[in-house]
Amino acid sequence: MSILLFAVSAALVNNVVLVQFQGLCPFLGVSKKTKTAAGMGGAVIFVMTLANTVTSLIYYYILVPLGIEYLNTIAFILIIAGLVQFVEMFLRKKVPSLYKALGVYLPLITTNCAVLGIAISSVQSKLSVGMCILNGFFSAVGFAIAITILASIREKMERNNVPKAFSGGPILLIAAGLMAMAFQGLSGLM
Numbered sequence: 001m002s003i004l005l006f007a008v009s010a011a012l013v014n015n016v017v018l019v020q021f022q023g024l025c026p027f028l029g030v031s032k033k034t035k036t037a038a039g040m041g042g043a044v045i046f047v048m049t050l051a052n053t054v055t056s057l058i059y060y061y062i063l064v065p066l067g068i069e070y071l072n073t074i075a076f077i078l079i080i081a082g083l084v085q086f087v088e089m090f091l092r093k094k095v096p097s098l099y100k101a102l103g104v105y106l107p108l109i110t111t112n113c114a115v116l117g118i119a120i121s122s123v124q125s126k127l128s129v130g131m132c133i134l135n136g137f138f139s140a141v142g143f144a145i146a147i148t149i150l151a152s153i154r155e156k157m158e159r160n161n162v163p164k165a166f167s168g169g170p171i172l173l174i175a176a177g178l179m180a181m182a183f184q185g186l187s188g189l190m
Contacts, residue, residue, distance in 0.1 A: 003134065010138035016114045017146045018176075018183040023114030027147050028172065030105045037151035039098040040105065041144025043087050045137065048115050051080045052136025055119040056129045076119050077110075084110040114143060146183070150176060 014020060017027045023044075030040040055076045063069050088106055091099040099106065109115060118139045122132040153175050162171050 006131070006134060007138045007141075010135050011142035011145065012183060013186045014139075015142040015146055015183045016118060016139045017143055018180040019187070020114075020117070021180075022117045023112045023143060026105045026108055026112060027143070027150065028176065029108075030102060031147050031151040031154055033101070034148060034151040034155060036098070036101045037147045038144070039095075040102055041140075041147050043091070043102070043106065044109060044112070044115070044143050045140040047080065047083050047087055047109055048118060048140035048143070049133065049137040050083050051076070051115055052119050052122055052132045053129075054079050054083070056123060056127075056132035059123045060129060072120065072123065073116075076116055080115050080119070081110045114139070146179065150179060153179075 016022050017024065026040055026044075031037045055072075058075055058079065059069070059072055063072055063075065084107065087109070088099070091102070091106065118136055119132075122135045127135060154172065157171060157175070166174070
């Protein structure tokens with residue numbers, strides 16, 4: 001399979017948020033401003049790529065040889081938690097405005113089922129370590145694309161007259177649902 005086809009498949013056709021419905025909490029919570037959404041997307045790209053790298057190495061070179069593959073979920077959660085702590089410390093020190101804007105959603109990357117889900121599905125699909133890394137990166141890029149698009153839609157909706165019954169959460173869920181339908185439609189192309 002070509003890298004381009006794999007990239008399009010992981011980022012768009014099998015989008016982690018809009019097709020697999022993983023990682024909805026930060027997707028809906030941090031998508032109020034495009035800048036904040038892009039920052040969250042960047043943090044998720046970093047964490048998910050690094051998480052897939054480390055988890056696949058640990059899975060294939062430690063858990064499988066020892067015959068303890070069943071511990072993969074516990075090991076992966078610990079790895080992801082450590083990586084998120086690293087990102088949190090980095091952002092607090094180097095980009096305090098983004099750290100403050102992400103607020104409670106930054107530590108939630110630890111429990112973001114998208115990060116854990118992609119790591120587990122990569123090793124369950126028997127992807128090589130290199131393909132696990134690419135799957136993590138391109139899946140995270142898909143997350144970043146989806147959250148940034150939703151944030152730009154939300155910014156535009158703030159300037160429009162939305163009927164009172166639909167304002168706030170309802171129109172947000174309608175927009176997210178329409179985006180999911182559009183991304184789901186891409187599956188017919190592959």
